[in-house]
Ligand code: KG4
């Protein structure tokens with residue numbers, strides 16, 4: 193069974209082909225990073241227009257790379273939420289149209305669930321995949337630009353949300369602190385790179401304590417980094433965050449990046465360890481763009497007693513492969529397709 197997956201919820205147009213929920217045949221991604229960099233973040237209208245221009249060529253590339261034609265595709269999976277409305281619409285309308293014209297069943301996929309399913313891709317000829325699949329019960333730490341969540345899966349499609357961000361997502365915090373420090377978008381990789389030159393113990397930034405021990409909050413950390421940066425830049429709380437970077441000495445910027453990264457990463461690792469001890473899952477996976485962070489991977493390896501299997505970075509950031517994989521598992525568990533004439537997007541879809 194071969195599924196074509198379409199992902200367009202944010203700023204990557206991703207289309208991929210996956211066989212049997214485990215074998216990755218192609219993974220075409222058209223990145224918009226260069227388009228949004230000059231604005232320092234994602235501009236929704238620019239993202240939607242770029243998806244519109246790129247989605248059909250990206251579908252064609254995914255099929256060509258897999259060496260398949262439409263007659264060999266058994267179904268289509270598409271992200272219908274959560275994400276930017278304009279961006280989601282382009283992917284959904286494309287998938288709906290293709291499902292009707294090519295007469296294929298259509299499967300609606302939750303973007304955040306999709307991130308977890310990237311970890312089930314374990315076979316490929318030539319593309320990076322995971323070394324082995326996770327076992328259930330499965331604890332998933334989902335850390336992206338829009339989500340920070342801890343989810344316990346008893347089995348496929350049987351899961352419980354243990355905790356989530358009550359304000360900014362961790363990736364959003366990386367992106368905003370990067371902007372404060374004058375680093376290019378996307379902020380996560382920029383902070384990680386600069387942090388290598390800094391001292392993570394230079395500043396002891398706070399880690400939020402919340403009523404639900406599995407919830408996350410990064411707004412206090414963000415404010416603490418802003419205040420420390422204003423102070424090091426020679427100003428007080430009135431100094432605009434847009435002006436801070438210009439007055440910061442290079443070593444201070446690196447120390448701020450390293451200390452922020454450590455506090456953010458420790459926050460999610462602490463909670464993952466507590467959840468592991470309480471629920472004793474058979475596997476722990478991390479998913480979403482922030483899962484690329486090497487400090488996060490190092491610390492989890494150090495603190496968790498089980499062998500961690502990490503997805504390659506190409507499967508952590510947004511991609512069509514995770515959506516195709518999730519749709520395959522829907523088919524394998526006899527979950528029904530949706531009506532292509534009535535699928536509607538849901539920008540605020542939750543787990
Ligand atoms: O999953 P993703 O591609 O898109 C969303 O669904 O949000 O995640 C993007 C996020 C961005 O906030 C980006 O800064 C962050 O992932 N990110 C990283 C790293 N690479 C990407 N954060 C920390 N360290 C990284 N190496």
Ligand code: ZN
Nearest residue numbers: 336480481510
């Ligand atoms: Zn994502």
